[in-house]
Amino acid sequence: MINPHPGLPELEYIKPTSLEEASKFLAAHAGEARPFSGGTDCFVRLRDGVLKLNYLVDVKNLDGTKEISFDPKKGLTIGAAVTMNRVAVNPDVIKHYSNLVEAVNSVASYQLRNRATIIGNICNASPAGDTIGTCLALDGVLNIHGMSGSKQIPLNSFFIAPGKTVLQPGDIVVSITLPVPPQGFFGVYKKLGRNVISDLSIVGVTVLGYPSKETASGYKFRIALASVAPVPFVASKAEAVLAEKKITPDVIKEAAQAAMDSITPIDDVRGSARYRKYMVRNLTREALTEVWSKLGK
Amino acid sequence: MALQHITLTVNELVETVDVPQNMTLLTMLREKLSLTGTKNGCTAGECGACTVLLNGEPVNSCMVLAAECDGVVIVTVEGLAKNGKLSNIQETIIKTGGVQCGFCTPGMLISATALLERNPHPTEQEVRTALVGNLCRCTGYFRIVEAVKEAAKI
Numbered sequence: 001m002i003n004p005h006p007g008l009p010e011l012e013y014i015k016p017t018s019l020e021e022a023s024k025f026l027a028a029h030a031g032e033a034r035p036f037s038g039g040t041d042c043f044v045r046l047r048d049g050v051l052k053l054n055y056l057v058d059v060k061n062l063d064g065t066k067e068i069s070f071d072p073k074k075g076l077t078i079g080a081a082v083t084m085n086r087v088a089v090n091p092d093v094i095k096h097y098s099n100l101v102e103a104v105n106s107v108a109s110y111q112l113r114n115r116a117t118i119i120g121n122i123c124n125a126s127p128a129g130d131t132i133g134t135c136l137a138l139d140g141v142l143n144i145h146g147m148s149g150s151k152q153i154p155l156n157s158f159f160i161a162p163g164k165t166v167l168q169p170g171d172i173v174v175s176i177t178l179p180v181p182p183q184g185f186f187g188v189y190k191k192l193g194r195n196v197i198s199d200l201s202i203v204g205v206t207v208l209g210y211p212s213k214e215t216a217s218g219y220k221f222r223i224a225l226a227s228v229a230p231v232p233f234v235a236s237k238a239e240a241v242l243a244e245k246k247i248t249p250d251v252i253k254e255a256a257q258a259a260m261d262s263i264t265p266i267d268d269v270r271g272s273a274r275y276r277k278y279m280v281r282n283l284t285r286e287a288l289t290e291v292w293s294k295l296g297k
Numbered sequence: 298m299a300l301q302h303i304t305l306t307v308n309e310l311v312e313t314v315d316v317p318q319n320m321t322l323l324t325m326l327r328e329k330l331s332l333t334g335t336k337n338g339c340t341a342g343e344c345g346a347c348t349v350l351l352n353g354e355p356v357n358s359c360m361v362l363a364a365e366c367d368g369v370v371i372v373t374v375e376g377l378a379k380n381g382k383l384s385n386i387q388e389t390i391i392k393t394g395g396v397q398c399g400f401c402t403p404g405m406l407i408s409a410t411a412l413l414e415r416n417p418h419p420t421e422q423e424v425r426t427a428l429v430g431n432l433c434r435c436t437g438y439f440r441i442v443e444a445v446k447e448a449a450k451i
Contacts, residue, residue, distance in 0.1 A: 109430020111355040
């Protein structure tokens with residue numbers, strides 16, 4: 001009989017006290033050790049046997065992982081151990097990054113968000129990560145500690161494939177920095193799940209828009225899509241449509257179509273590829289219309 | 298595998314426990330401390346039957362390692378009543394008939410307690426949103442939501 005309530009497989013809990021110690025341990029045990037903070041993804045996969053590890057390395061004691069701070073020049077830095085609920089109630093996040101609050105609150109349940117983190121969501125590299133779209137659209141940069149010291153990797157070059165990232169053995173993502181959003185910015189996150197709240201996304205559409213002198217339309221839009229390709233990505237062709245042409249309902253439709261044409265979804269238990277295609281078009285149009293209605297006034 | 302020696306406060310009592318490093322907080326509460334009010338449902342952070350307060354905030358105890366809990370303060374459903382008197386939400390869930398099989402009730406009570414702590418006067422939508430991670434297969438939720446709204450009036 002299959003045990004319906006499996007415990008966690010045998011593994012050791014490692015609690016390093018410095019980044020150097022953590023990187024060294026992770027590099028020495030590549031493939032059998034993983035950094036974790038809340039464990040909300042990896043515990044499930046360990047129980048299912050999809051993920052096999054001998055060591056879980058807690059990042060909660062490491063320098064820079066617990067802080068969330070805002071600098072009017074550099075932007076918002078969120079540590080790897082900052083829970084989603086801490087992000088959602090942070091006054092600077094509410095003031096400057098309101099659509100991040102929306103994205104965070106769309107994840108699972110309140111008690112899960114007391115453990116789950118944005119960095120965990122990113123490092124898990126699920127195509128469906130709810131908080132990734134906003135971080136991509138805001139040109140987030142990951143601050144990483146590795147065997148040869150600190151380095152920075154832009155989020156848009158971080159993902160390789162589902163569950164796969166450019167991280168090397170010994171690398172620990174310490175935090176993410178989200179630059180200050182442009183003046184007059186407005187953003188939304190449209191999530192389609194099997195129920196209204198708490199489910200994984202079938203389609204996730206992030207749209208940010210702001211006035212810009214660099215484009216012919218006078219506005220710049222950022223569009224990031226989740227659950228519709230091997231990795232979350234920025235729909236640059238759809239963005240280009242909105243940069244080049246004066247924004248009208250027809251141009252918004254055209255951009256939504258470009259978003260639909262840019263995706264490579266799969267059929268899975270949550271929805272078919274065909275359904276995802278149409279829903280990306282519809283939700284992108286809905287999101288763009290909503291953002292445009294705020295910007296146009 | 299070496300045991301981890303941890304000291305934590307559970308329902309206002311200081312407990313010292315030796316735990317295997319892969320043991321969850323849920324299993325420790327149930328099997329080491331015999332606090333079986335906290336239930337084991339899905340072991341995937343979905344159903345909320347194992348919800349406890351960790352340093353005042355609700356978490357799924359199936360998703361926390363006991364080894365992480367050195368120095369923390371835990372409240373389980375057994376810790377809600379004080380001096381033999383049930384808490385407000387415990388009283389109102391009885392009054393509204395929000396308990397049927399009872400399996401989700403401990404987690405519901407913990408989530409509701411945490412909600413009323415951070416938001417003493419929630420709207421119905423806020424109550425429903427706060428309980429989204431607590432699944433109940435018996436009641437259809439209506440009476441549970443009523444119980445939280447009633448408790449907020451006390």
